[in-house]
Amino acid sequence: MNQQQGTIFSKVAMPIAITAIVVYLICSAWVGMRDPYKFTVAYTDSMETSVNATGWVVRSEVPVSGASGVVQLLRGQGEKVAKGKDLAVVYQDETYVASQEELLQVQTDLTALQYATYPESPSGTALEEQMLSSMTSLRQAASSGNFSGLADQSATYRKLVLRREYLLSSNATAAMTQAAAQLQSRYDELQAHQSKASSIQAPVSGLFSSYVDGYETVLTPAKLEGLGPRDLEAFAQTDPTPADNVIGKLVTNAAWYYAITVPGDTVGRFDNGDSVDVFFDSLSESFPMTVYSVGEVQDNKLVVVLRSSQDDDKAEDLRQESGRVIFHSSEGIRVPKQALRITKDGERGVYVVVSQKARFRPVTILAEDDTSYLVKAAPTSEEDTRILRDGDQVVLASAELTDGKVVR
Numbered sequence: 001m002n003q004q005q006g007t008i009f010s011k012v013a014m015p016i017a018i019t020a021i022v023v024y025l026i027c028s029a030w031v032g033m034r035d036p037y038k039f040t041v042a043y044t045d046s047m048e049t050s051v052n053a054t055g056w057v058v059r060s061e062v063p064v065s066g067a068s069g070v071v072q073l074l075r076g077q078g079e080k081v082a083k084g085k086d087l088a089v090v091y092q093d094e095t096y097v098a099s100q101e102e103l104l105q106v107q108t109d110l111t112a113l114q115y116a117t118y119p120e121s122p123s124g125t126a127l128e129e130q131m132l133s134s135m136t137s138l139r140q141a142a143s144s145g146n147f148s149g150l151a152d153q154s155a156t157y158r159k160l161v162l163r164r165e166y167l168l169s170s171n172a173t174a175a176m177t178q179a180a181a182q183l184q185s186r187y188d189e190l191q192a193h194q195s196k197a198s199s200i201q202a203p204v205s206g207l208f209s210s211y212v213d214g215y216e217t218v219l220t221p222a223k224l225e226g227l228g229p230r231d232l233e234a235f236a237q238t239d240p241t242p243a244d245n246v247i248g249k250l251v252t253n254a255a256w257y258y259a260i261t262v263p264g265d266t267v268g269r270f271d272n273g274d275s276v277d278v279f280f281d282s283l284s285e286s287f288p289m290t291v292y293s294v295g296e297v298q299d300n301k302l303v304v305v306l307r308s309s310q311d312d313d314k315a316e317d318l319r320q321e322s323g324r325v326i327f328h329s330s331e332g333i334r335v336p337k338q339a340l341r342i343t344k345d346g347e348r349g350v351y352v353v354v355s356q357k358a359r360f361r362p363v364t365i366l367a368e369d370d371t372s373y374l375v376k377a378a379p380t381s382e383e384d385t386r387i388l389r390d391g392d393q394v395v396l397a398s399a400e401l402t403d404g405k406v407v408r
């Protein structure tokens with residue numbers, strides 16, 4: 001009996017359920033076609049007027065030659081060096097490098113002991129206050145993650161601790177005095193050994209960089225005059241190789257240049273002295289630059305030279321680069337073009353959904369592309385609350401809209 005009832009249910013109920021689902025889908029589709037209102041979310045975005053570019057970064061650079069042996073650089077990347085100052089030390093072999101490392105450690109230890117045993121070093125309350133200040137500096141550096149001065153801060157605290165130990169313990173006094181004498185003797189020995197090493201001085205003043213690619217003497221500011229598109233293309237065919245004994249280079253001028261090839265139809269966008277932003281793909285970052293020179297159109301291309309008067313360590317090693325020149329950039333709220341409306345009073349704006357009703361929001365157009373406008377709210381007065389905001393639901397409709405009309 002139960003099996004027979006199940007069979008009847010399957011034959012009668014299932015077709016009814018399927019029919020109900022089909023009817024629901026048809027009605028939903030009909031309502032969707034009849035409903036003239038669609039919606040989208042307005043969001044903060046930016047638009048720019050720009051042109052893609054490829055080219056070469058050019059600087060005033062002087063390669064620095066080294067010498068045979070083991071070279072130990074004394075300057076960091078981007079460090080400013082005066083003419084005649086040491087750039088590196090050249091040792092005969094690896095034993096000299098190890099000797100130099102020991103010399104530096106002995107010098108550090110000797111300085112700490114000399115401070116601790118010096119009669120005029122602080123004592124009593126002054127010493128305790130300096131130790132407390134040093135401990136505070138170390139704690140602040142550790143909590144903030146700033147370890148740039150950690151070596152100096154640790155050395156200072158070590159000297160103060162040794163000074164207190166020297167004052168409190170007669171045994172420590174004798175031991176430190178003896179240790180200082182032994183370290184002085186070892187330091188003098190190592191110093192005499194190091195006198196056999198030679199040094200490399202800076203031939204000119206500039207910022208040191210260990211990165212060399214051979215273009216330092218091929219691409220120079222003097223060669224930027226009269227460059228054409230084919231000239232820039234020719235640079236890519238060359239393969240200069242730096243000399244084997246070059247240890248780095250000195251950048252002798254803060255100004256640097258970016259010589260680029262751009263389409264010929266963009267010539268009207270470039271005027272000498274104009275300010276632009278240049279986005280470098282390799283850095284994913286923009287730099288402010290000015291138009292230095294504009295060449296002639298050749299084969300529907302032209303060379304534009306851009307100049308920056310401020311050296312930036314992030315741009316120190318740029319050479320052959322791609323990117324884009326940004327003439328203008330705007331930030332606002334992006335809305336589809338079909339959302340823009342003009343009221344009977346001549347106000348330009350969009351309608352947003354507020355409590356299921358359409359509410360007008362006046363706007364000013366900042367920029368546009370093929371499908372969207374970039375706009376900003378344009379209330380008529382300080383009391384006008386009709387302000388378009390990021391995240392508002394904008395009404396897209398082919399039907400006529402009025403302020404206060406129910407759209408949902």
